[in-house]
Amino acid sequence: MMIRFKPTPRRLPLCAAAIWLAMFLLAPKARAGAVASCGGEPFAFANAEVNVVFLPYFQSGSSPRGLNGLGSQLALLMKLETLYRSISYDHWGIILLTGSKEECDPEKIARGLLMSHRIPLGGRLMIVWGKLYQQDNDVYVQTFARFYSNNLPGETAAPPQIEFQLAGKTFQGRINAQEFAFPPEQLPIAVMNAVAGNFQKAAFLYAAPRLDAGKIPLPLDRFRKCDSCPDRLAYTVEGREGDWIHVKTHDGQEGYLFAHPQNGISLNQRLPEVSFLQGAMGFLRYAVQASIQDHPEWASGITVADDALREYARREEASQEPETKAAALQLSGILEFALTPNTPSPQFDTAFQLVPYSSDSRNLAAVFRLYEEYNSPSRLRPRDLANDFVAAVSLDPRNPLALSNLQSLYELLASPEIVSRVAPEFAIKSDELQASIEKVKAIRNNLGENRGPGR
Amino acid sequence: MRSKLALLLCGAIVAMLSGATSCRAQMAQCNGLTGGTSYKVLIDEIQYATTTGNQPVLSIELIQSSVEGALEKVRRGILNHNATQDTFLYLNCKGRHPQAASDFDNDLVRNLAENHAILEFWGTLFPLGGGQHKFDIHYVLFPVAFLAPPAPSGIASTEKTMATKPTPEEVRQFLISTRADLPAYFTAAAGVQAYADHNLDQALRFLCEARTRLKKNPDQQELMKFVDELASKAAVEQRRNDNKAASLLTETQAKDYCSFATTR
Numbered sequence: 186m187m188i189r190f191k192p193t194p195r196r197l198p199l200c201a202a203a204i205w206l207a208m209f210l211l212a213p214k215a216r217a218g219a220v221a222s223c224g225g226e227p228f229a230f231a232n233a234e235v236n237v238v239f240l241p242y243f244q245s246g247s248s249p250r251g252l253n254g255l256g257s258q259l260a261l262l263m264k265l266e267t268l269y270r271s272i273s274y275d276h277w278g279i280i281l282l283t284g285s286k287e288e289c290d291p292e293k294i295a296r297g298l299l300m301s302h303r304i305p306l307g308g309r310l311m312i313v314w315g316k317l318y319q320q321d322n323d324v325y326v327q328t329f330a331r332f333y334s335n336n337l338p339g340e341t342a343a344p345p346q347i348e349f350q351l352a353g354k355t356f357q358g359r360i361n362a363q364e365f366a367f368p369p370e371q372l373p374i375a376v377m378n379a380v381a382g383n384f385q386k387a388a389f390l391y392a393a394p395r396l397d398a399g400k401i402p403l404p405l406d407r408f409r410k411c412d413s414c415p416d417r418l419a420y421t422v423e424g425r426e427g428d429w430i431h432v433k434t435h436d437g438q439e440g441y442l443f444a445h446p447q448n449g450i451s452l453n454q455r456l457p458e459v460s461f462l463q464g465a466m467g468f469l470r471y472a473v474q475a476s477i478q479d480h481p482e483w484a485s486g487i488t489v490a491d492d493a494l495r496e497y498a499r500r501e502e503a504s505q506e507p508e509t510k511a512a513a514l515q516l517s518g519i520l521e522f523a524l525t526p527n528t529p530s531p532q533f534d535t536a537f538q539l540v541p542y543s544s545d546s547r548n549l550a551a552v553f554r555l556y557e558e559y560n561s562p563s564r565l566r567p568r569d570l571a572n573d574f575v576a577a578v579s580l581d582p583r584n585p586l587a588l589s590n591l592q593s594l595y596e597l598l599a600s601p602e603i604v605s606r607v608a609p610e611f612a613i614k615s616d617e618l619q620a621s622i623e624k625v626k627a628i629r630n631n632l633g634e635n636r637g638p639g640r
Numbered sequence: 641m642r643s644k645l646a647l648l649l650c651g652a653i654v655a656m657l658s659g660a661t662s663c664r665a666q667m668a669q670c671n672g673l674t675g676g677t678s679y680k681v682l683i684d685e686i687q688y689a690t691t692t693g694n695q696p697v698l699s700i701e702l703i704q705s706s707v708e709g710a711l712e713k714v715r716r717g718i719l720n721h722n723a724t725q726d727t728f729l730y731l732n733c734k735g736r737h738p739q740a741a742s743d744f745d746n747d748l749v750r751n752l753a754e755n756h757a758i759l760e761f762w763g764t765l766f767p768l769g770g771g772q773h774k775f776d777i778h779y780v781l782f783p784v785a786f787l788a789p790p791a792p793s794g795i796a797s798t799e800k801t802m803a804t805k806p807t808p809e810e811v812r813q814f815l816i817s818t819r820a821d822l823p824a825y826f827t828a829a830a831g832v833q834a835y836a837d838h839n840l841d842q843a844l845r846f847l848c849e850a851r852t853r854l855k856k857n858p859d860q861q862e863l864m865k866f867v868d869e870l871a872s873k874a875a876v877e878q879r880r881n882d883n884k885a886a887s888l889l890t891e892t893q894a895k896d897y898c899s900f901a902t903t904r
Contacts, residue, residue: 245705318705327709366712505819534904541902542849550904575888576901579875580848582841582885591888624888631883 215276218268218432218442221417222408223284227297228417230278235309235469237279237462238298239264240289242315242326252317252324255377257283257405258384259326263313263459265387265430266452269444270463272425273489274470283408289314295333304335309469313462317372324372328458331364332469345586346472347519347552351559352600354593357586358549360515361508361540365465367458368505379449386448390440394429398441457500461513464494468516472523484524491520508543511536515549522553527560529553544581548590551577555594566611567598571621583632592625670733674755678729679830683707684762685737686777686811697765697811700734706815707761710822714849728830737762741778741795744785749794753786753836758829761822765811773802775814779825781863783832788866796825796860824853824860828867840874844886847871848898872897 221228229236242256264281271277282289291312297303304310315328336344345357372380389400404418420432420440428445453459467490471483494517497503503510518530530553537543537550551573558565574594577587597603599618613621670682683704687694708730715728738744738760744752752760763777777798785794798818802810831846847867854864875897878886886894893900 245701316705318702329712366709369709537904542845542852544845547901547904572893572900573904575893578885579889579897580845580901588885621888624882628883628885628887 216271216274216422217278217419218264218422218430219278219280219417219419220403220405220408221280221282221419223282223288223294226301227282227294227303228419229280229298229303229310231303231305231308233278233308234276234473235278235311235466236298236304237267237277237311237313237466238294239267239279239281240291240294240312240314241283241286242317242328243286243289245316245318252319253286255324255372255380256315256317258380259315259317261403261405262380262383262387262446262452263328263456263462265442265444266459267462267466268422268430268442269425269428270459270493271466272422272430274467274486277466277470283405291329291331295331299333299335302335304333306335308335310334311462311465311469324377325369326372326456327369328367328456329365330367330458330462330465332465333363346516347522347549349556351556352597352602354597356552356555356590356593358552358590359545359586360512360519360549361536361543361546362512365458365461365509365512366506367456367461367509368502370456370502372455376450376455383446383448383450386446387443390432390442391429392440394426394431394441396443457497457502460493460500461497461509464490464492464497464513465516466490467493468520472516472519487520487524491517491524494520507539511539511543511546514539515546518553529557542580544577544584544587547573547580548577548584548587552590564608564611565598565603565606566608567594567613568611570594571598571613582628585629585632588625588629588632592622592629595622595625670731670736672729672731673752673757676729677756678727679833680729680731680755680757681707681711681826682731682733682736682757682760684733684760685735686763686765686815687737688765689767694737694764697763698808698815700732702812703815704730704732706812706819707822710819711826714823714826737764738778741780741797744780744795749780749782749785753782753833756833757782758833759826763811763815765806767805768801771804773805775800775802775806775811777815777818777821779821781825781829781832783829783836784863784866787832787836793866794829796821796863820853820856824850824857827853828863831867832870835870835874840878840886841884843874844871844878844897844901847874848902851898852902868898 215233217230217233219228219230223240229238239260241253241260244252244256261281264279268279271279282294291314295310295312298310310333311330312333313328313330315326317324317326334344344359346359348355348357350356386396388403388405390403392399420434423431423433423439425431426441428443428447430442430444431439432442433439467486471487471490494513498510498513498517503513514532514536518532518536521530533550533553537546540546551570554573555570558570571591571594574587574591578584578591581587595618598613599615599622673680673682683700685700686697686703688697758781760780760782761777763775766774766776768774779796781794781796783794788794798821800814806814827846828850831843831850834843834846848871850867851864851871854860854867872895875886875889875894878884879889879891879894881887889897889900
């Protein structure tokens with residue numbers, strides 16, 4: 186392979202945002218990565234459909250070892266592993282932010298990105314962070330992630346992740362949580378040593394996809410110590426070669442990141458959240474208000490994301506955090522619905538069984554039960570359908586999706602063309618339906634929630 | 641003897657609540673306990689019981705980290721519903737280690753409940769002889785104890801007998817294996833407190849979550865029944881208000897609320 190990159194530290198690419206954005210728009214697949222500082226105005230790729238921001242893992246409690254160094258190493262390896270696994274997707278940005286614990290607070294970073302419109306209206310963001318704590322010789326790690334979106338005017342705090350119409354009535358659902366806690370995992374000394382060893386190899390930009398090629402260090406320390414650093418190291422992702430990611434900087438220099446080091450540790454084997462993050466990123470990229478029929482090229486990315494989420498849900502460790510396992514099943518179910526809308530996944534019911542006290546889980550299961558029943562030749566059972574949504578509403582009386590769905594359901598059931606499809610033993614009388622519609626409207630008005638599709 | 645001990649401990653905690661410094665060896669102060677409307681979780685020490693006095697088994701920071709890790713998803717679930725960041729506080733009660741759950745008499749429970757302390761947690765490792773040890777983890781659910789006296793309501797424990805003196809790591813592993821208990825007791829306590837605060841919407845959700853979690857614990861069926869009945873009571877009350885979502889429930893659904901809301 187021809188070496189096109191000259192490893193001269195002075196040529197380290199620290200590009201201005203304007204140059205970068207132009208370059209990002211020109212890139213056909215528009216996949217990008219960056220390393221920047223938490224301080225000042227945090228960085229993300231404004232033109233990406235989805236941004237994933239990794240923050241350092243910070244020490245929780247006391248430890249004679251001092252774990253923040255390990256936390257920074259782990260964050261870089263997680264970022265690179267996600268880069269490596271996201272090559273099937275397009276129009277994304279993956280950023281590693283470094284800095285102090287105070288500056289790298291997830292909520293503060295999210296607020297900065299959303300308010301500065303670095304994440305534009307309608308844009309999606311996932312922030313990943315974690316903590317490390319020590320007992321005796323072992324260190325434990327726990328990862329967290331959260332979805333954010335810069336809501337369009339009129340959207341609710343957590344916008345719907347699935348929406349369809351039946352006979353002109355809109356039904357919406359969302360997964361049971363927007364924030365995910367992953368099972369705490371033990372990192373024995375051997376694994377920590379492997380993390381440090383892999384970090385030593387991964388913290389460079391190589392001139393060729395070989396460890397003995399020329400290399401320059403990634404400026405991680407510089408960004409970590411920079412309080413309000415306006416610069417960043419940003420690059421487009423050109424492709425994957427074995428365990429390496431081929432990148433190109435704004436001035437045309439090419440290089441390689443050692444993204445998938447597996448010496449002594451497989452991150453995915455040790456930390457099941459790696460699969461979840463891969464799937465969730467694909468979900469945020471492709472589960473948008475557009476039909477797969479209009480974008481057949483999305484199918485492979487959706488399949489990859491679905492497989493990753495299913496892999497996470499199958500892991501034994503996932504049972505420790507049922508809320509996150511339920512979310513994985515729901516995200517996977519929505520992706521499968523995008524590919525094959527005729528057969529809604531039974532995963533929504535499985536997810537509901539894991540977190541039956543969640544209003545959103547009940548609502549999502551109810552939406553797909555309705556969809557399946559409506560599209561099957563069998564008779565409708567209005568009483569059961571309504572009870573599903575009433576239960577979802579009662580578990581969270583401020584859930585705008587469940588309230589809106591309940592009103593839509595009553596209106597759907599009141600329409601003349603539906604009456605003939607109703608199983609008599611489950612029927613709701615016409616006057617009861619009208620009274621229920623008025624009651625739901627009154628409740629929604631009382632909450633100030635009576636807005637949204639067709640309202 | 642028991643009443644003397646209770647009085648002694650009561651005095652210690654009342655003194656603690658009023659900011660006094662006496663008796664700290666038995667009941668160390670928890671900063672942030674008094675005042676405010678935040679729901680508070682008191683995280684105490686896990687100690688070896690020895691003839692010369694108790695010794696900490698794990699660092700309080702590690703215990704706090706484990707407890708926060710187990711409860712974070714519950715807390716976040718609530719924060720997603722428009723609660724503020726300080727709705728729940730975890731209080732690091734370094735040096736604090738009650739002798740037994742029975743130390744908490746009605747006055748003390750009332751005092752703590754009025755300060756919105758909802759849950760207290762501590763552990764003890766007892767030598768049984770022949771190398772055997774018993775590890776007890778205790779929980780006090782103050783709103784449950786306050787609403788449903790007399791004692792021992794609102795008190796729960798998990799215990800395990802170990803063939804040899806466990807290492808700190810084995811203690812930690814036991815703590816992790818009982819992680820499922822914490823969200824169950826936390827949601828039960830928070831649900832009862834929300835009911836007492838007349839925040840019935842939040843009470844309904846918490847109580848049904850507690851019921852779901854407690855169903856898996858055969859030793860806590862009485863507590864499960866209590867939260868289940870309180871949820872139904874709250875649903876029946878809410879149903880009377882036409883502007884509330886609970887008014888959509890039928891009388892039958894409200895009277896067996898959690899069954900209706902959490903099963904299909």
